[in-house]
Amino acid sequence: MGLTVALAGGVGAAKLLRGxxxxxxxxxLIIIGNTGDDLELYGLxxxxxxxxxxxxxxxxxxxxxxxxxNADTFNCLTMLNKLxxxxxxxxxxQDLAIHMTRTVLLREGRTLSEATAELCKILGVxxxxxxxxxxxxxxxIITDKxxxxxxxxxxxxxxxxxxxxxxxxxxxxxxxAPSLLDAIRNAQKLIICPSNPxxxxxxxxxxxxxxxxxxNTKAPVVAISPIIAGKTVKGPADKIMTAMRLDAxxxxxxxxxxxxxxxxxxxxxxxxxxxxxEKLGIKTTVTKTIMKNHEDSFRLAETLMRTE
Amino acid sequence: MGLTVALAGGVGAAKLLRGxxxxxxxxxLIIIGNTGDDLELYGLxxxxxxxxxxxxxxxxxxxxxxxxxNADTFNCLTMLNKLxxxxxxxxxxQDLAIHMTRTVLLREGRTLSEATAELCKILGVxxxxxxxxxxxxxxxIITDKxxxxxxxxxxxxxxxxxxxxxxxxxxxxxxxAPSLLDAIRNAQKLIICPSNPxxxxxxxxxxxxxxxxxxNTKAPVVAISPIIAGKTVKGPADKIMTAMRLDAxxxxxxxxxxxxxxxxxxxxxxxxxxxxxEKLGIKTTVTKTIMKNHEDSFRLAETLMRTE
Numbered sequence: 249m250g251l252t253v254a255l256a257g258g259v260g261a262a263k264l265l266r267g268x269x270x271x272x273x274x275x276x277l278i279i280i281g282n283t284g285d286d287l288e289l290y291g292l293x294x295x296x297x298x299x300x301x302x303x304x305x306x307x308x309x310x311x312x313x314x315x316x317x318n319a320d321t322f323n324c325l326t327m328l329n330k331l332x333x334x335x336x337x338x339x340x341x342q343d344l345a346i347h348m349t350r351t352v353l354l355r356e357g358r359t360l361s362e363a364t365a366e367l368c369k370i371l372g373v374x375x376x377x378x379x380x381x382x383x384x385x386x387x388x389i390i391t392d393k394x395x396x397x398x399x400x401x402x403x404x405x406x407x408x409x410x411x412x413x414x415x416x417x418x419x420x421x422x423x424x425a426p427s428l429l430d431a432i433r434n435a436q437k438l439i440i441c442p443s444n445p446x447x448x449x450x451x452x453x454x455x456x457x458x459x460x461x462x463x464n465t466k467a468p469v470v471a472i473s474p475i476i477a478g479k480t481v482k483g484p485a486d487k488i489m490t491a492m493r494l495d496a497x498x499x500x501x502x503x504x505x506x507x508x509x510x511x512x513x514x515x516x517x518x519x520x521x522x523x524x525x526e527k528l529g530i531k532t533t534v535t536k537t538i539m540k541n542h543e544d545s546f547r548l549a550e551t552l553m554r555t556e
Numbered sequence: 557m558g559l560t561v562a563l564a565g566g567v568g569a570a571k572l573l574r575g576x577x578x579x580x581x582x583x584x585l586i587i588i589g590n591t592g593d594d595l596e597l598y599g600l601x602x603x604x605x606x607x608x609x610x611x612x613x614x615x616x617x618x619x620x621x622x623x624x625x626n627a628d629t630f631n632c633l634t635m636l637n638k639l640x641x642x643x644x645x646x647x648x649x650q651d652l653a654i655h656m657t658r659t660v661l662l663r664e665g666r667t668l669s670e671a672t673a674e675l676c677k678i679l680g681v682x683x684x685x686x687x688x689x690x691x692x693x694x695x696x697i698i699t700d701k702x703x704x705x706x707x708x709x710x711x712x713x714x715x716x717x718x719x720x721x722x723x724x725x726x727x728x729x730x731x732x733a734p735s736l737l738d739a740i741r742n743a744q745k746l747i748i749c750p751s752n753p754x755x756x757x758x759x760x761x762x763x764x765x766x767x768x769x770x771x772n773t774k775a776p777v778v779a780i781s782p783i784i785a786g787k788t789v790k791g792p793a794d795k796i797m798t799a800m801r802l803d804a805x806x807x808x809x810x811x812x813x814x815x816x817x818x819x820x821x822x823x824x825x826x827x828x829x830x831x832x833x834e835k836l837g838i839k840t841t842v843t844k845t846i847m848k849n850h851e852d853s854f855r856l857a858e859t860l861m862r863t864e
Contacts, residue, residue: 291599291660323629327653331678341649345635352599370639 250436252553253278253467257448258297259314259482260474261441262304263539265375267549268439269305274374278431280458282443283360283379284387284416284451285398289337290328292347293354296399297448298364298379299346306371314482317342336404361425378431380452381422387451388415398447407484411491414446419454424461432461439552440471442537444485445504446492453508462508470511470555472537472548473498477517481538497521502530511555513537513548531555558744560861561586561775565756566605567622567790568782569749570612571847573683575857576747577613582682586739588766590751591668591687592695592724592759593706597645598636600655601662604707605756606672606687607654614679622790625650644712669733686733688760693726695759706755715792719799722754727762732769740769747860748779750845752793753812754800761816770816778819778863780845780856781806785825789846805829810838819863821845821856839863 252272256265256279268277282297296315303309303317310316320340329335339347346367353363359382368377389401390413401407432438443449453459462469478497480486486496494500498514502525505512512530514521515537522532533555539545560580564573564587576585590605604623611617611625618624628648637643647655654675661671667690676685697709698721709715740746751757761767770777786805788794794804802808806822810833813820820838822829823845830840841863847853 290656291663292656317635321629321631321649323649324632324652324656327625327650328656331653331657331675333653333657341629341631341652342635344632344649344652345639345641348598348600348632348636349639349641355599367639 251276251278251431251434252437252439253280253431253435254439254441255280255443255449255452256297256301256441257282257443258300260539261297261443261448262300262309263314263545264439264441264472264548264552265301266304266542267539267545267547268552269375270546271549271553272375274376277375278435279375279377280428280431280452281364281377281379282448282451283381284385284419284454285402285447286386287337287397287399289339289347290333292344292351293360294337294339294347295350295360295364295379298377299343301377302346302368302371302373305373305375308371316340337399338403359425378425378428380425380428380458381455382425383418383422385416385418385422385451385455387447388417390415402447402484407487411488414450414488414492416451416454419451420456422455424455424458429457429461432458432465435465435467437553438462438465438467438469440469440505440509442472442474442481444474444480444483444488445501446485446488446494447483459508468510468555469505469508470513470552471501471505471509472513472552473501473515473518475501476515476537499524502528502532506530513552513555559584559586559739559742560745560747561588561739561743562747562749563588563751563757563760564605564609564749565590565751566608568847569605569751569756570609570617571622571853572747572749572780572856572860573609574612574850575847575853575855576860577683578854579857579861580683582684585683586743587683587685588736588739588760589672589685589687590756590759591689592693592727593710593755594694595645595705595707597647597655598641600652600659601668602645602647602655603658603668603672603687606685607651609685610654610676610679610681613681613683616679624648645707646711667733684739686736686739688733688736688766689730689763690733691726691730693724693730693759693763695755696723696725698723710755710792715795719796722758722796722800724759724762727759728764730763732763732766737765737769740766740773743773743775745861746770746773746775746777748777748813748817750780750782750789752782752788752791752796753809754793754796754802755791767816776818777813777816778821778860779809779813779817780821780860781809781823781826783809784823784845807832810836810840814838821860821863
């Protein structure tokens with residue numbers, strides 16, 4: 249089994265990756281993480297998607313929420329609130345220790361990919377996790393009235409807002425993190441995790457060198473549809489696809505990734521879309537894709553790795 | 557009643573100040589705080605003495621320990637420890653919110669005195685608390701083998717070490733914080749709180765402009781002896797005085813402050829030292845000085861403010 253490279257957002261990706269990590273030897277699994285929704289909070293650099301993946305692969309994650317650290321407390325946040333800070337982004341006390349460590353590393357002059365490697369090492373996360381870039385890329389949500397940072401939209405406004413466009417500020421000129429293009433070039437299989445296409449995967453693909461390398465790869469590019477029966481398992485993928493005049497369906501996902509995708513895994517609930525998707529030239533596998541527990545993750549990862 | 561200015565260290569000072577704050581109107585009470593034992597931890601600026609005073613005057617302090625925040629938790633610290641950080645300095649989760657806020661203010665370009673004023677305002681601390689300087693002064697503990705930062709000595713080594721000298725790095729060239737000299741100049745009474753003379757008050761006096769202004773003040777300078785029956789209530793004042801070949805007694809305190817002191821308040825346990833101290837030209841008041849509760853603080857503050 250050769251090198252597997254996965255493009256990953258947050259919770260959905262992490263659930264697939266915990267399955268993949270049981271099948272693919274760690275030295276053969278490289279994860280490219282979205283940093284478009286990174287933010288600075290109270291002077292700390294927070295990388296929500298990288299954290300969700302690290303916490304999940306380290307076995308630390310709060311499995312009920314899918315993100316954050318299990319049994320974390322929020323006493324610092326409560327005090328920050330009393331001190332008059334906005335506290336809509338729910339940083340746990342243990343969680344803070346990660347952001348503090350990352351921030352110190354960055355202030356010492358390490359890059360985000362070096363800081364991430366260091367955190368993975370400390371947490372015992374063995375597959376390599378590479379942020380898409382060490383430069384600043386920020387996903388911006390445009391509405392008819394205003395421009396929001398990703399987390400303002402995602403957490404503060406709880407996605408209840410009319411989105412007219414999404415922009416990936418800084419992506420056009422961003423360099424991929426070191427070794428990232430090599431990973432894609434050497435991949436035997438390239439996976440697009442079941443993450444929000446517009447908000448989690450598009451920021452990665454918005455970096456021209458990454459998009460190019462993926463277009464040119466000879467390795468099969470396989471995605472798992474994050475849309476099941478027209479809805480997302482979690483998060484606003486369906487809403488934002490509709491807002492962007494995309495079809496919020498497995499077929500819509502196929503169309504969205506058409507120019508890079510070889511294969512798509514869709515849920516049994518969407519089996520009637522298989523033919524339509526295959527007409528786009530995309531091979532389609534139908535299976536159960538909802539990951540409620542570790543076994544679901546393992547089974548989906550197995551199907552994925554069997555897919556030729 | 558005119559302006560009262562108090563030079564203050566940590567716990568002992570804070571206990572006196574909570575009494576003073578009940579007697580002296582806030583606009584007439586200015587506290588000059590020691591910053592010689594400030595430190596940077598996990599990228600955060602921590603000012604232990606300023607915090608102890610703020611927490612005490614805000615009614616937030618852990619009264620059992622005398623410092624830190626009441627009922628605080630240490631979940632971030634536990635995680636920092638798991639991440640491989642040294643965690644001998646016990647930062648609580650709520651406590652962290654203060655350091656994060658201060659650090660953000662400093663990084664935004666505010667001075668330590670501006671950040672302190674802001675924190676006091678948020679916490680509802682009404683007397684003005686001024687750090688001795690906005691510049692970096694660091695108390696260094698010299699032993700025959702090595703040089704330690706103050707907190708390494710005080711917390712990490714738990715003061716079990718042979719001290720040969722104490723230095724106040726940066727003090728010689730430090731400018732007092734804005735309005736500090738004016739406060740001393742306009743004081744009707746200048747108080748030296750019952751703090752460690754070598755480790756808490758000397759760093760303040762090591763700034764030449766402050767020492768000069770205090771020497772020249774016409775206001776009475778009154779100290780409360782932190783040494784009772786040859787021992788400190790808390791902390792290593794007795795040990796460090798002995799190490800510095802000073803007499804660890806009320807009389808030793810009088811001698812130490814002789815060139816600036818007009819009056820000394822000593823404990824009833826030391827009443828037999830009154831005559832000896834008065835022979836140094838220092839008026840002496842004997843009273844109960846141990847502050848076990850708010851009433852003790854109030855009574856000592858009353859005695860202090862009655863002392864002419």
